[in-house]
Amino acid sequence: MMGTPMTGTPGIVITGASGRMGQMLVQAVTQSDACHLVAALEREGHAWVGQDIGTAMGGAALGVTVTDDPVAAFAKAQAVIDFTAPAATVAFAGLAAQARAVHVIGTTGLSDDDIAAIDRAAHHAVIVRAGNMSLGVNLLVQLTKKVAAALDEDFDIEVIEAHHRHKVDAPSGTALMLGEAAATGRGVELADVRDSGRDGITGARKRGDIGFTAIRGGDIVGEHDVMFAADGERITLRHVATDRRVFARGALKAAIWGQDRAPGHYDMLDVLGL
Numbered sequence: 001m002m003g004t005p006m007t008g009t010p011g012i013v014i015t016g017a018s019g020r021m022g023q024m025l026v027q028a029v030t031q032s033d034a035c036h037l038v039a040a041l042e043r044e045g046h047a048w049v050g051q052d053i054g055t056a057m058g059g060a061a062l063g064v065t066v067t068d069d070p071v072a073a074f075a076k077a078q079a080v081i082d083f084t085a086p087a088a089t090v091a092f093a094g095l096a097a098q099a100r101a102v103h104v105i106g107t108t109g110l111s112d113d114d115i116a117a118i119d120r121a122a123h124h125a126v127i128v129r130a131g132n133m134s135l136g137v138n139l140l141v142q143l144t145k146k147v148a149a150a151l152d153e154d155f156d157i158e159v160i161e162a163h164h165r166h167k168v169d170a171p172s173g174t175a176l177m178l179g180e181a182a183a184t185g186r187g188v189e190l191a192d193v194r195d196s197g198r199d200g201i202t203g204a205r206k207r208g209d210i211g212f213t214a215i216r217g218g219d220i221v222g223e224h225d226v227m228f229a230a231d232g233e234r235i236t237l238r239h240v241a242t243d244r245r246v247f248a249r250g251a252l253k254a255a256i257w258g259q260d261r262a263p264g265h266y267d268m269l270d271v272l273g274l
């Protein structure tokens with residue numbers, strides 16, 4: 001039966017279980033033979049707390065009641081898959097490390113301080129974090145690095161991303177991964193060349209900058225272009241996600257990959273061997 005613990009496969013907690021990715025992840029875990037759902041977490045006061053996660057999602061009961069207690073949930077899990085919000089993710093990183101559970105982090109919009117806190121938690125447990133868990137985007141990261149290394153600053157690099165109207169952070173986590181990859185390929189620090197949020201009299205483009213543009217609208221799942229624009233020619237690398245299942249699939253792979261690894265802060269390139 002879906003949701004029934006199966007000996008030998010990792011038990012998974014899904015945080016933010018009512019969210020767009022939370023629901024996608026609950027479905028992915030319960031449909032997988034390689035892991036099973038041990039808990040679905042929501043914040044205190046959420047209408048779903050105390051309900052069966054399957055019926056709350058509008059389907060058949062899964063035998064797992066939504067809880068607001070992360071400590072109890074993490075204690076019975078081998079992995080926590082977390083696509084929520086920065087403050088929640090930082091708190092969950094500490095708790096997952098205490099429980100020695102693998103923490104798979106998809107949350108974006110993390111500050112440098114948030115990442116430092118996650119780094120500290122990763123001294124004690126396995127953390128896999130990526131702004132995009134899809135195979136396609138992680139391949140695009142490697143391609144971007146290669147193309148940026150092959151071209152000089154005659155090619156202006158622009159990262160253009162598009163997402164649904166509900167997204168709260170910009171540039172997207174993926175755009176920042178791609179920007180980092182381009183900067184690495186060029187041998188520069190992204191922080192020194194990043195140009196986001198152009199508006200008004202901006203002045204001409206500065207040679208060597210890496211620009212970011214964010215589009216928000218409708219139900220766009222996630223689209224990313226890396227443009228290398230020179231005089232007379234232009235190269236564009238593009239990824240289009242049309243289904244959130246690609247992110248859920250990557251997150252499950254990371255949760256399973258992380259079992260019995262040494263503590264550390266890993267990314268999807270490690271998981272996918274790219």
Ligand SMILES: NC(=O)C1=CN([C@@H]2O[C@H](COP(=O)(O)OP(=O)(O)OC[C@H]3O[C@@H](n4cnc5c(N)ncnc54)[C@H](OP(=O)(O)O)[C@@H]3O)[C@@H](O)[C@H]2O)C=CC1
Nearest residue numbers: 016019020021043083084085088106107108131132133247
């Ligand atoms: N790395 C990747 O591959 C991908 C990453 N993402 C990222 O995942 C995150 C979530 O995206 P999405 O599912 O669309 O967002 P949603 O807003 O649909 O879901 C977020 C969920 O997290 C819950 N949450 C937020 N804050 C807390 C908290 N403090 N404690 C407990 N639960 C909390 C929300 O509950 P409530 O409704 O009560 O606020 C909600 O259920 C974003 O950062 C997004 O960028 C998304 C897709 C792919």
Ligand SMILES: O=C(O)C1=N[C@H](C(=O)O)C[C@H](O)C1
Nearest residue numbers: 108131132167172173174222
């Ligand atoms: O919020 C989203 O939806 C997504 N967020 C991630 C990001 O910030 O890049 C990944 C994906 O593009 C969807």
